[in-house]
Amino acid sequence: MKRFLETGNFAITEGAILAGCRFFCGYPITPATELAEAMSKRLPQEGGVYLQAEDECAAMHLCIGASLGGMKSMTATSGPGFILYADPYGWALGCEMPLVVVNSGRVGPVSGITGAPGQGEFYLTRYPTQGGNFECITLAPNSAQEAMAMVVEAFYLSERFRMPITVLVDQLITDGFEDITVPESEEEMRQMGFKTWPRAFCAGPDFYPFTDDLDIPPVQMGSGAGGMCSDWTPTVEGYDIEEVDAHHKHAYRLIYKVRNHRDMFNHLYEKKFMDDDPELVVVSYGTPSRVVNTAVDQARARGLKVGALRLINLWPFPDEHFARKAKYLAVELNWDGQLVREVQRAATKDAEVHFLGSCGDLPTIPDLLENFEKLLKNQPLTRKGWELEAW
Amino acid sequence: MKDRLEIVASGFGGQGVVRLGQVLGEAAVKEGLRVTMLKSHGTEMRGGYVRSQVVLSPKTIDSPMCENPDFFVALSSAAYNRFKDTVPQEGLILFDPAFVEEIDAKLPCAQRELPAKQLALDNFGRVIFSNSIALGAMARLLEGQLKKEGILESLLEIIPKFHQENRDAFEIGYNYMN
Amino acid sequence: MQYSSSALIQKYLRSRKIPSTACSGCGLGINHKVVVQAVDELGLGPADIIWGTSIGCAGRQTFGTWQGDGFAGTHGRVYAIARGLRIALPPEKKIICTVGDGDAFGIGLLHLIHCARSNVDMTIIVNDNLGYQSTGGQFGFTTPQGVKTDSSPYGMFEHNLMSEGMDVMHILKGAGATFLARHVAMDGPRAVESVKKAILNRGFSLVHMPYPCPTNFASRELGSRNQVNIYRWIKQRAKPLGQEDANTVWATGVWYDATDSRPEFSEHIWASVGKIRRTGAL
Numbered sequence: 001m002k003r004f005l006e007t008g009n010f011a012i013t014e015g016a017i018l019a020g021c022r023f024f025c026g027y028p029i030t031p032a033t034e035l036a037e038a039m040s041k042r043l044p045q046e047g048g049v050y051l052q053a054e055d056e057c058a059a060m061h062l063c064i065g066a067s068l069g070g071m072k073s074m075t076a077t078s079g080p081g082f083i084l085y086a087d088p089y090g091w092a093l094g095c096e097m098p099l100v101v102v103n104s105g106r107v108g109p110v111s112g113i114t115g116a117p118g119q120g121e122f123y124l125t126r127y128p129t130q131g132g133n134f135e136c137i138t139l140a141p142n143s144a145q146e147a148m149a150m151v152v153e154a155f156y157l158s159e160r161f162r163m164p165i166t167v168l169v170d171q172l173i174t175d176g177f178e179d180i181t182v183p184e185s186e187e188e189m190r191q192m193g194f195k196t197w198p199r200a201f202c203a204g205p206d207f208y209p210f211t212d213d214l215d216i217p218p219v220q221m222g223s224g225a226g227g228m229c230s231d232w233t234p235t236v237e238g239y240d241i242e243e244v245d246a247h248h249k250h251a252y253r254l255i256y257k258v259r260n261h262r263d264m265f266n267h268l269y270e271k272k273f274m275d276d277d278p279e280l281v282v283v284s285y286g287t288p289s290r291v292v293n294t295a296v297d298q299a300r301a302r303g304l305k306v307g308a309l310r311l312i313n314l315w316p317f318p319d320e321h322f323a324r325k326a327k328y329l330a331v332e333l334n335w336d337g338q339l340v341r342e343v344q345r346a347a348t349k350d351a352e353v354h355f356l357g358s359c360g361d362l363p364t365i366p367d368l369l370e371n372f373e374k375l376l377k378n379q380p381l382t383r384k385g386w387e388l389e390a391w
Numbered sequence: 392m393k394d395r396l397e398i399v400a401s402g403f404g405g406q407g408v409v410r411l412g413q414v415l416g417e418a419a420v421k422e423g424l425r426v427t428m429l430k431s432h433g434t435e436m437r438g439g440y441v442r443s444q445v446v447l448s449p450k451t452i453d454s455p456m457c458e459n460p461d462f463f464v465a466l467s468s469a470a471y472n473r474f475k476d477t478v479p480q481e482g483l484i485l486f487d488p489a490f491v492e493e494i495d496a497k498l499p500c501a502q503r504e505l506p507a508k509q510l511a512l513d514n515f516g517r518v519i520f521s522n523s524i525a526l527g528a529m530a531r532l533l534e535g536q537l538k539k540e541g542i543l544e545s546l547l548e549i550i551p552k553f554h555q556e557n558r559d560a561f562e563i564g565y566n567y568m569n
Numbered sequence: 570m571q572y573s574s575s576a577l578i579q580k581y582l583r584s585r586k587i588p589s590t591a592c593s594g595c596g597l598g599i600n601h602k603v604v605v606q607a608v609d610e611l612g613l614g615p616a617d618i619i620w621g622t623s624i625g626c627a628g629r630q631t632f633g634t635w636q637g638d639g640f641a642g643t644h645g646r647v648y649a650i651a652r653g654l655r656i657a658l659p660p661e662k663k664i665i666c667t668v669g670d671g672d673a674f675g676i677g678l679l680h681l682i683h684c685a686r687s688n689v690d691m692t693i694i695v696n697d698n699l700g701y702q703s704t705g706g707q708f709g710f711t712t713p714q715g716v717k718t719d720s721s722p723y724g725m726f727e728h729n730l731m732s733e734g735m736d737v738m739h740i741l742k743g744a745g746a747t748f749l750a751r752h753v754a755m756d757g758p759r760a761v762e763s764v765k766k767a768i769l770n771r772g773f774s775l776v777h778m779p780y781p782c783p784t785n786f787a788s789r790e791l792g793s794r795n796q797v798n799i800y801r802w803i804k805q806r807a808k809p810l811g812q813e814d815a816n817t818v819w820a821t822g823v824w825y826d827a828t829d830s831r832p833e834f835s836e837h838i839w840a841s842v843g844k845i846r847r848t849g850a851l
Contacts, residue, residue, distance in 0.1 A: 062653030069657020177428035230641030
């Protein structure tokens with residue numbers, strides 16, 4: 001293994017290459033540009049192809065094309081580009097094409113602030129396209145090292161579920177430096193828990209079987225199997241059809257191949273001080289969770305019964321973590337409250353759910369501690385003149 | 392080594408603020424420490440300040456934010472004024488008087504002057520070596536936490552040109568802190 | 570050029586999709602036949618070609634007809650998918666896309682231009698029914714001036730890609746396409762010859778093929794669904810290149826042939842990647 005002081009962009013690039021990614025297509029956008037740059041340097045060295053597309057919509061379609069031809073592919077962007085993925089994301093979901101999408105969140109809406117972290121795409125990663133009738137898988141690491149691991153994991157899951165997987169990070173992860181350990185052999189990859197899955201192709205004749213089974217390889221153009229895939233509702237063979245019954249079967253597969261295999265990713269969370277029934281559970285994902293962890297350490301040192309729950313797998317949402325009656329506080333990098341809504345939905349009816357938002361900057365430890373104390377004393381959260389409970 | 396050591400460097404773009412953090416971080420990696428370094432960028436680049444926030448620890452680092460820096464290297468007045476109040480009593484501000492004209496005497500922390508720009512001009516006739524002077528000074532201040540040789544080695548790796556001058560500059564900064 | 574029950578269907582197409590669900594009298598089948606005939610005359614088999622399709626009448630009616638592998642893109646995106654696919658496909662495999670005018674020259678024009686720019690080895694057959702017919706009949710970017718459609722009830726009066734001396738072919742040529750031709754559906758063997766050249770070009774080829782829509786287009790503009798009228802209407806407006814007259818909308822024939830004059834996209838990319846991998850530089 002080799003250690004580097006490097007950025008999250010480097011970690012993600014190396015993770016993708018370790019996972020077998022040999023095609024990247026993107027479009028320059030802060031703060032994902034350096035990831036594209038790193039790919040442009042590294043992929044040719046590994047015999048892979050880097051392409052720059054005419055826009056993000058094309059970028060993801062080119063990745064689809066390469067994946068359709070049997071290459072493991074990845075694209076990366078930030079919010080304003082992720083929204084242009086709506087079209088190809090839907091195609092990849094419907095046609096069940098493995099693909100990895102990295103979204104480095106910044107402050108929105110629209111272009112917002114380029115060089116600051118935000119978490120405005122929580123729900124967008126659940127519904128990255130129109131139409132519904134599908135489940136999504138989204139992984140949200142909170143460090144560069146974990147971003148490498150989750151990109152490897154995303155490639156693995158994308159092959160087994162044959163679907164696009166989003167890795168949601170932010171500017172602090174992609175641009176921030178960290179000591180990063182990179183495995184140098186398959187044995188070292190195994191030691192680090194990195195799993196890979198080879199690309200295969202579906203030999204047909206059932207290219208879109210009515211089943212929730214994993215490990216059905218994707219359709220591959222050029223395989224000679226007579227595979228078909230389209231943006232239409234498919235028959236089992238891949239023909240386009242306008243029948244509700246066929247649609248129902250297809251929707252069943254897109255939804256339940258994920259819902260019925262939660263065991264594939266329901267280990268992706270981190271709990272801190274959660275064994276002694278804490279009165280207050282702080283829920284977060286991504287970089288805010290790092291400050292939350294430090295704050296919870298300090299809260300415990302002060303004798304406050306606070307625990308931390310960090311989600312790594314955001315979708316499908318891990319409802320099982322919210323069965324206990326407690327006060328939940330969602331800490332997020334947005335002012336409107338997104339994660340908190342899902343916590344409210346998942347939590348037991350008599351749980352109390354609160355929201356603490358900030359955007360562009362991580363929350364500070366004194367701020368977090370003050371709010372933990374307020375909640376434990378049943379006082380309302382107010383800050384910066386906003387009624388923060390009004391989410 | 393402390394459980395958590397925070398170093399902030401901040402100034403204008405082009406002063407090597409990010410590089411300074413990178414050299415210290417790289418030296419820490421060589422010693423097997425965990426490291427995080429955030430760099431501010433984007434809109435902050437123009438007119439405002441550039442900042443690198445380095446955290447070193449023998450253990451996993453949770454928050455990468457330097458909320459109470461042990462060391463703050465101030466390379467502009469704007470940066471000084473913006474972050475001086477975050478430095479706790481036991482912390483230290485290292486400032487270059489060529490850029491930070493006015494000092495807040497009421498701060499609880501120690502403040503030490505390092506005329507890196509002037510030293511660079513006097514010894515080499517070029518400002519670019521002030522960064523290595525600052526790193527030499529930091530090497531002295533970090534004694535007992537990070538090895539001097541490791542910092543110098545990382546400096547020479549990250550700045551591939553003018554090795555002799557950078558070595559000399561590093562020593563000048565190191566000795567200035569005596 | 571009889572379309573039904575020919576040996577071509579058995580050899581290349583899927584019985585489940587032929588005959589298609591196209592409207593009675595639709596000219597798309599003639600275009601489709603021209604392309605399959607060209608494939609046959611080149612001695613290619615179902616496994617040699619990956620067939621892409623677009624949205625709209627042209628895409629929907631040709632999707633899933635090819636016995637080999639086939640894919641459909643959403644509105645305007647099939648070109649971008651095909652460009653990525655080209656990287657992954659062995660060079661001997663051909664990509665043919667049967668698409669519509671709205672898809673290619675409207676929503677997909679940006680992607681199309683970038684395929685031409687990078688000279689991707691693919692053959693795009695733009696089956697032009699002069700507007701958006703599958704959505705009921707609205708004007709498109711090649712609809713002749715003055716034509717009445719559901720969205721141009723006073724006659725189409727916008728500047729478009731085929732008005733006032735403009736021709737979409739100029740854009741594609743300027744963008745770097747290496748083979749361009751235009752034929753109307755009734756051009757028969759002349760069209761087949763052009764499509765063969767298009768397929769043989771190792772680079773970006775496009776054949777623009779206006780065809781009659783007796784349903785939405787003809788009923789609005791000609792007031793009749795009688796296919797004879799719309800076939801005649803199109804034929805009157807098409808003349809071979811060099812023989813154009815005042816009524817000519819579509820000058821037919823090989824519009825531009827720069828076959829093999831530029832390196833092909835995927836060959837160029839892979840050669841460059843190979844060199845970087847071996848030597849660390851270009």
